[in-house]
Every structure is written in structure tokens, then in C-alpha cells.
Amino acid sequence: MSRAVVSESTRIYTPADRVWNWIGDFLNIAQWHPRVLSCRQSRAGTQKLRELDIGADEALVERLEHHSDAAMRYHYTVVSGPLPIKDAEGHIWVHADTAWNSTVNWELRFTPKGTRQDAVAAVRDHVRAGLDSLRFSLGG
Numbered sequence: 001m002s003r004a005v006v007s008e009s010t011r012i013y014t015p016a017d018r019v020w021n022w023i024g025d026f027l028n029i030a031q032w033h034p035r036v037l038s039c040r041q042s043r044a045g046t047q048k049l050r051e052l053d054i055g056a057d058e059a060l061v062e063r064l065e066h067h068s069d070a071a072m073r074y075h076y077t078v079v080s081g082p083l084p085i086k087d088a089e090g091h092i093w094v095h096a097d098t099a100w101n102s103t104v105n106w107e108l109r110f111t112p113k114g115t116r117q118d119a120v121a122a123v124r125d126h127v128r129a130g131l132d133s134l135r136f137s138l139g140g
Contacts, residue, residue, distance in 0.1 A: 003087075004116055006123045007107040010131040014138045016096035019104060020072040022138060023092065026050060026064045032137060033130040049079065054126075056082035062090070078110070083126065084119040085110040104134055 012019055023032055027050055030039040037053040044063070052060040060081030067074040073093030078085065088110035095103045106127045112119030 003109055003111055004120050004123075005107065005109050006120060006127055007105070008124065008127045008131055009103050009105040010135045011097065011101060011103050012135050012138050013101045015100055016072060016094045016102035019102050019134070019138060020069070020094045023094070023104070023134065024067075024069060024072065024074070026067060026074055026076070029130075032134055034133045035126060035129050052081075054082065058082050065089075078108075083122055084113045085123060086113055087111045104131060106131060 022028070026048065027039055027041050029050065029052065030036040035054050037055055039053075040051045042049045042051055048064040050062050050064070052062065054060050058081060060083065061079040062076045062081075063079050065075045065077055071093070072095075073091065076090050078088035078090065085108075088108055090106070090108045092104070092106050095105065097103055108123050108127065110119070110123065
């Protein structure tokens with residue numbers, strides 16, 4: 001099955017550095033994503049993992065691949081979890097639109113498990129919930 005892409009963004013009327021301070025910590029996702037009930041750090045050797053409780057029977061486990069405060073972005077892979085996806089890579093980044101507002105971008109590339117339509121809908125729902133919460137919390 002071919003890879004799918006979900007790419008969403010939201011404009012927030014808050015300076016980019018303030019937004020990044022809120023979301024830039026890989027382990028801070030439970031503070032801003034309403035579907036993440038808790039986030040626990042673990043490690044696989046030198047690799048940083050986060051285990052997310054999203055109210056399912058199993059945790060959503062993600063591995064940090066690259067993080068840059070200067071570029072206000074991080075890249076991660078989904079190791080395992082309840083979403084109907086495999087071989088998933090995610091990117092979150094903040095772009096300063098002006099001195100007073102910014103855009104948060106979140107993109108996931110993955111191979112669907114099951115139907116493509118169901119996988120894309122599940123991922124889009126997860127991403128939109130996080131972005132909508134950020135916009136509401138930080139001044140959208």
C-alpha cells in the first residue's frame with residue numbers, strides 16, 4: 001500500500017518563540033494535546049522515547065529523531081500504538097509569520113493499516129485535536 005500524508009496547520013496570534021516554548025519540548029505534549037492523558041519518557045539505548053496514554057488499550061510510542069530549538073522543529077517516528085498506521089514519520093514546526101503571530105505545522109507520513117480512508121481520518125483527527133487545542137489555549 002502506498003504512503004499517505006496528513007499535513008495540517010493552524011495560525012496562532014502569539015509570537016513564535018512563545019508557541020515553541022509551549023510545544024517544543026518533546027515530552028510536553030500532554031500539556032497541550034487534549035487526547036494525550038499522560039506522557040512518560042523512556043529510552044531505547046540513547047534514543048528518547050515518549051509513551052503516550054491516549055485512552056486506548058496500548059500506548060502510542062514515539063521516538064525523537066531530531067530536535068532544533070533554533071529552527072523551532074522536531075522530527076519523530078511512531079514506534080507502535082493504537083493508530084491504524086505503520087512506518088510513520090512526524091514533523092512539528094513553528095513558523096513566525098510576523099512578530100506577533102505564527103503558524104504551527106504538523107505533518108505525518110505513514111503507511112495505512114487497514115483502509116487508507118480510515119487511517120487518514122484517524123491521523124487527521126488526532127492532529128487537528130492538538131492544533132485546535134493550541135489555537136484555543138494560546139490565542140487563536
